[in-house]
Amino acid sequence: MKIAFIGGGNMAAALIAGLANKLTAGANIHVVDPNADALARLHKQYGVTTASGTDAVVGAADVIVLAVKPQSMREVAAQLLPFIDAVRPPLIVSIAAGIRGADLSRWLGGHAAIVRCMPNTPALIGKGITGMVAMPGVSAEQTKAADDILRAVGPTVWLDDESKIDAVTAVSGSGPAYVFYFIEAMQQASEEMGLSAEQGKQLALATFTGAAQLALQSSEPVSLLRERVTSKGGTTYAALTSMENSGIKASIITAMKAAAARGKELGDELGSA
Numbered sequence: 001m002k003i004a005f006i007g008g009g010n011m012a013a014a015l016i017a018g019l020a021n022k023l024t025a026g027a028n029i030h031v032v033d034p035n036a037d038a039l040a041r042l043h044k045q046y047g048v049t050t051a052s053g054t055d056a057v058v059g060a061a062d063v064i065v066l067a068v069k070p071q072s073m074r075e076v077a078a079q080l081l082p083f084i085d086a087v088r089p090p091l092i093v094s095i096a097a098g099i100r101g102a103d104l105s106r107w108l109g110g111h112a113a114i115v116r117c118m119p120n121t122p123a124l125i126g127k128g129i130t131g132m133v134a135m136p137g138v139s140a141e142q143t144k145a146a147d148d149i150l151r152a153v154g155p156t157v158w159l160d161d162e163s164k165i166d167a168v169t170a171v172s173g174s175g176p177a178y179v180f181y182f183i184e185a186m187q188q189a190s191e192e193m194g195l196s197a198e199q200g201k202q203l204a205l206a207t208f209t210g211a212a213q214l215a216l217q218s219s220e221p222v223s224l225l226r227e228r229v230t231s232k233g234g235t236t237y238a239a240l241t242s243m244e245n246s247g248i249k250a251s252i253i254t255a256m257k258a259a260a261a262r263g264k265e266l267g268d269e270l271g272s273a
């Protein structure tokens with residue numbers, strides 16, 4: 001499979017790390033980005049071919065992954081349009097938050113074979129998860145190709161309705177940042193209570209991965225696992241009571257709804273432009 005990436009930034013690099021020399025040879029991956037340093041890094045690490053602008057290699061790809069900022073999508077679509085082969089139309093995979101399939105299709109002259117995806121950065125170590133939705137013009141073979149690409153970096157979750165991708169963005173697309181934020185807070189508290197930075201990091205990270213693995217392997221609800229840690233009148237009870245009194249759970253729910261709303265807003269703003 002020949003895959004072209006338009007945009008070789010953070011998320012593209014994470015996907016290429018999972019794909020290159022596994023699903024397809026590095027030499028079958030072509031990356032377009034105006035940033036020469038990003039291209040040199042990707043070429044050195046994975047043997048991908050590179051270009052500073054859209055070229056014939058992109059036009060010959062089976063799958064074109066659009067991995068630029070949502071704000072650049074319209075301009076990128078205009079640059080891409082002359083290179084799209086009308087006889088053998090490629091599958092377009094967009095990973096941009098917000099940008100709707102119908103707008104992308106319009107910007108690409110009515111191109112129908114579009115899959116929208118929302119991956120996340122743990123893809124870099126093969127531990128990503130991706131929400132995906134196919135537009136009506138995508139063939140079964142192309143759906144499988146998109147699934148193969150994203151499954152190279154973790155499980156895929158197919159959605160029946162494009163609007164649900166904003167929720168996926170709020171949960172797992174942006175989610176790694178919430179987890180890092182929580183870990184940062186745990187590390188800071190560890191140091192304020194007299195542990196070294198290294199000890200705080202080790203304890204916080206092992207606790208996060210251990211708790212997540214336990215929840216994954218358990219058939220019981222997460223709330224029950226939480227209750228098992230929480231002795232009445234004990235230390236965990238003191239911490240969770242403090243969190244409840246500060247409205248932390250409500251704040252997290254509000255924050256995630258803000259992320260989903262921003263996804264929809266980006267679609268409205270940039271799609272109508």
Ligand SMILES: NC(=O)C1=CN([C@@H]2O[C@H](COP(=O)(O)OP(=O)(O)OC[C@H]3O[C@@H](n4cnc5c(N)ncnc54)[C@H](O)[C@@H]3O)[C@@H](O)[C@H]2O)C=CC1
Pocket residue numbers: 006007008009010011012032033034035038067068069070072075076095096097118119120121173174
């Ligand atoms: N970073 C993340 O955790 C996730 C990001 N995404 C989506 O992935 C997309 C890219 O995000 P990041 O990788 O974080 O951004 P980034 O800023 O790291 O990468 C964007 C890249 O696009 C390049 N670029 C700009 N204009 C271009 C053009 N005309 N042609 C080719 N390349 C061009 C830039 O030089 C840059 O290297 C966004 O649409 C974002 O919504 C989706 C899921 C997770």
Ligand SMILES: O=C(O)[C@@H]1CCC=N1
Pocket residue numbers: 097169173174
């Ligand atoms: O923050 C963003 O807009 C992108 C989409 C999900 C993660 N990063």
